[in-house]
Amino acid sequence: MKNRNKAIRWLTAAALIIALGACTVMPGCGTRQTEDEMDTGYKVKKLTLGGVDAGEYTVVYSEDSADNATTANIVADLVKYIDDAAGIKLSALPDSSPEAAAAKHRVIVGKTRFDTEKVKAAQAKLTNHGYALLFDGGDLYLTGDTVTGAMYAVYSFLEDYIGWRFYSSKYETVKPAAHIDVPASLNVSFSPKLLNRDTYWYDTFDNHFAAKLKLNGGVNRSMAGYGEAIHYAGPFVHSLPSLAGTSHEPDVQPCLTDPEVYARVLENVRTYLRDNPDAKIVSVSQNDSFPEGLGCQCENCRRLDEQEGTPMGSLLTFVNRIAADIKDEFPDVLVDTLAYRYTRKAPKNLKPADNVIIRLCSIECCFSHPLDGDCERNKEFAADIEAWSKICNNLFIWDYTTDFLFYVNPFPNLYVLYDDVRFFVDHHAIGLFEQGNYQSYSGEFGELRAYLLAKLLWDPDMSREQYFAYMDDFLEGYYGAGWKHIRKYIDLTSKQAAKGDMGIYYGVDTIFGVKRGSDEAKKLNEIFAKLWDAALEAADEEHFANVEKSSLQIRSAALILDWTYFESSSAAEDFCNKMKQYDIKYYREGTQMPEHPNYYGDGVTW
Structure with missing residues (x-):
C-alpha cells in the first residue's frame, strides 16, 4: 500500500469490496455449451453416484436406531448439503416404508434392514466409531459400527466426495466442479486410532461443527444429537x-x-x-x-x-x-x-491400574520446536513420555496450543503441530486434549489451528505433505485470493520463532526474539504488516471478514513491538473496536477486554 504512515493500515470493508462480475457465455452468443458447462446456479454442475444421476436416489435410514436424534440430524444434513451443492433435493425415507423397499437406487445411512452381507462384513471390521463408504447392489452405503460412525461416514462423504469444507462454525463452502461422479467401485473404511479427540478452542464448542470435525470430547460441549461424546x-x-x-x-x-x-x-x-x-x-x-x-x-x-x-x-x-x-x-x-x-x-516401580488414565501435560515445553527434536527445553518432557508409555495402558495428553498471556498475539506453532501429534501417538497416547483459546473467538489463527488439529486427531498417520495440503486448502478456502500472502506470513513467523524458544506465556517480543521499539522489531512488524495488507487488498466480500479478523494478530503485535505513547493510541482504539466487532471478549486467559481500555497502554497493561 502506498503512503502508509503506520506499520499496518486498516482497510475498510467498503474500500475493499470488489464488484465481481461473471461473464457467462450464453447460447446464441457464438459458443455452444455442453451439458456439463451449463450454469445451474450451483457450484457442482452435475452429480452422479455410480454413474447414475444423483436425483434418482432416495436416502434411506432406520427410524429405530440406537440414537434417533443423531440419525435425524445427519440425514437432514446429507439432504441439505447435496441440495446446496448441486441443487438436487433427495427424498428421505425410513427403511420400514414400502417406498424405501421399492426405490431403485438408495443412499443408505447407518445400519438398516437393507444391509447386505458385504456391508455387514465391512461394519464388523470397524472399531472406535469407524465408518465405511461403499456401493453394493446399486445402493450407496454410508455406514459405521455405531450411529456415531455413520455420522462420520456422512460428513466424510460430503467432504471427500462432494467437496464440502467445514472450516469454522460460521464459514463453510463447497468446491466448484463441472461434474462429480462418485465411482461405483467406492469401498473405503476407516477406524480412528484415538479414543478421545478434543480441540479445546471456543469455535469448536458448537456441537454441530464439532461433529463435522469428528471431535468427541465432552468438555464444554454436550454433543447431544451429534453422536457419542466422552x-x-x-x-x-x-x-x-x-x-x-x-x-x-x-x-x-x-x-x-x-x-x-x-x-x-x-x-x-x-x-x-x-x-x-x-x-x-x-x-x-x-x-x-x-x-x-x-x-x-x-x-x-x-x-x-x-x-x-x-x-x-x-x-x-x-x-x-x-x-x-x-x-x-x-x-x-x-x-x-x-x-x-x-x-x-x-x-x-508403581504402575497405573488398567482403569486409570494418566494425562501427561506439556505446559513447560517449547512450542516453536518439535517435542522430539533437539530443543533442550523439551528433552525432559520427551523422557517423561517415554517412561509413561512403557507402564501406562491409557495415556492421554494435555497439550497447549495458544499464547495464554495474550490470546490475540501471534503464536507460530503451526509448523510443529504435525510433529507433536505424531510424537504423542507414537508413544501410545489414546486421547489428546489440545487446549487453546477456549473463552472467546480468535483474532489470530484459532479457526485454522482447530481445523488442522481436528484433522490430525482423526488421522495422526497422515503424511507431512497431507498436513500442509490441508493447511493450504484451508488458507485458500477461508481467506480467498490473497491466501498465499498469509501462508508466507506463517512461514516467516514460524522460522523467526524457531530461532529461540516459545512458551505459552510469552510476549510477542520474546517469541520473535526482538526488543520492543528496536529497529529489528520495527522491520519485522513492517514485513508482516505488508503481507496482511496484501491479503486484505485481495479479499473479496465473502472472505474479507475472515482475513480482517485473523489480521488482528499483527495489529496486537504492532502495539507491543512498535508502541509509542501518542502515535499508538488511535491504533489501539481502532484495534479494540475491531475486537468488539468480531466478538472477541477475552484478550488473555481469564481476563476480558475492559469496557474502557487505556488506549495509551501498550496492550499488556490494559
Missing part, C-alpha cells in the same frame, strides 16, 4: 479440592494418606458416577499449581514419594486405590489423573 462425571480437571472438600487455592493440595480424605473422595466419586450414568471418565486429579508447587509434605506422603522418586508416588497410590474400589460398580469407567507440574515424572 463425558466426565463431575469436574474434568483439578477435581481433588471438590472431592475432598479442601481449598481450591493454587498449590493447596489435600493429604493423600489421610483416611478421612480418602473416604470423602471415594464417596463423592461414587456420587458423581451414580448421578451421571452415561459418563465414561471421572477425574481424581491434583489442584492447580505454580511451577514451584508441591503436594502434601507430611511424613506419610513424603515416604511414598521418596520410594517412587517422584511426588506421583503418593498421588498414583491414592488414585489406583480409588480405581480399584469403584471397579465392580462401574466396570467401564476410567479414572483420570494428571501428570502435571510436580507429578509429571513417572514412578520407579
Whole structure:
C-alpha cells in the first residue's frame, strides 16, 4: 500500500469490496455449451453416484436406531448439503416404508434392514466409531459400527466426495466442479486410532461443527444429537479440592494418606458416577499449581514419594486405590489423573491400574520446536513420555496450543503441530486434549489451528505433505485470493520463532526474539504488516471478514513491538473496536477486554 504512515493500515470493508462480475457465455452468443458447462446456479454442475444421476436416489435410514436424534440430524444434513451443492433435493425415507423397499437406487445411512452381507462384513471390521463408504447392489452405503460412525461416514462423504469444507462454525463452502461422479467401485473404511479427540478452542464448542470435525470430547460441549461424546462425571480437571472438600487455592493440595480424605473422595466419586450414568471418565486429579508447587509434605506422603522418586508416588497410590474400589460398580469407567507440574515424572516401580488414565501435560515445553527434536527445553518432557508409555495402558495428553498471556498475539506453532501429534501417538497416547483459546473467538489463527488439529486427531498417520495440503486448502478456502500472502506470513513467523524458544506465556517480543521499539522489531512488524495488507487488498466480500479478523494478530503485535505513547493510541482504539466487532471478549486467559481500555497502554497493561 502506498503512503502508509503506520506499520499496518486498516482497510475498510467498503474500500475493499470488489464488484465481481461473471461473464457467462450464453447460447446464441457464438459458443455452444455442453451439458456439463451449463450454469445451474450451483457450484457442482452435475452429480452422479455410480454413474447414475444423483436425483434418482432416495436416502434411506432406520427410524429405530440406537440414537434417533443423531440419525435425524445427519440425514437432514446429507439432504441439505447435496441440495446446496448441486441443487438436487433427495427424498428421505425410513427403511420400514414400502417406498424405501421399492426405490431403485438408495443412499443408505447407518445400519438398516437393507444391509447386505458385504456391508455387514465391512461394519464388523470397524472399531472406535469407524465408518465405511461403499456401493453394493446399486445402493450407496454410508455406514459405521455405531450411529456415531455413520455420522462420520456422512460428513466424510460430503467432504471427500462432494467437496464440502467445514472450516469454522460460521464459514463453510463447497468446491466448484463441472461434474462429480462418485465411482461405483467406492469401498473405503476407516477406524480412528484415538479414543478421545478434543480441540479445546471456543469455535469448536458448537456441537454441530464439532461433529463435522469428528471431535468427541465432552468438555464444554454436550454433543447431544451429534453422536457419542466422552463425558466426565463431575469436574474434568483439578477435581481433588471438590472431592475432598479442601481449598481450591493454587498449590493447596489435600493429604493423600489421610483416611478421612480418602473416604470423602471415594464417596463423592461414587456420587458423581451414580448421578451421571452415561459418563465414561471421572477425574481424581491434583489442584492447580505454580511451577514451584508441591503436594502434601507430611511424613506419610513424603515416604511414598521418596520410594517412587517422584511426588506421583503418593498421588498414583491414592488414585489406583480409588480405581480399584469403584471397579465392580462401574466396570467401564476410567479414572483420570494428571501428570502435571510436580507429578509429571513417572514412578520407579508403581504402575497405573488398567482403569486409570494418566494425562501427561506439556505446559513447560517449547512450542516453536518439535517435542522430539533437539530443543533442550523439551528433552525432559520427551523422557517423561517415554517412561509413561512403557507402564501406562491409557495415556492421554494435555497439550497447549495458544499464547495464554495474550490470546490475540501471534503464536507460530503451526509448523510443529504435525510433529507433536505424531510424537504423542507414537508413544501410545489414546486421547489428546489440545487446549487453546477456549473463552472467546480468535483474532489470530484459532479457526485454522482447530481445523488442522481436528484433522490430525482423526488421522495422526497422515503424511507431512497431507498436513500442509490441508493447511493450504484451508488458507485458500477461508481467506480467498490473497491466501498465499498469509501462508508466507506463517512461514516467516514460524522460522523467526524457531530461532529461540516459545512458551505459552510469552510476549510477542520474546517469541520473535526482538526488543520492543528496536529497529529489528520495527522491520519485522513492517514485513508482516505488508503481507496482511496484501491479503486484505485481495479479499473479496465473502472472505474479507475472515482475513480482517485473523489480521488482528499483527495489529496486537504492532502495539507491543512498535508502541509509542501518542502515535499508538488511535491504533489501539481502532484495534479494540475491531475486537468488539468480531466478538472477541477475552484478550488473555481469564481476563476480558475492559469496557474502557487505556488506549495509551501498550496492550499488556490494559
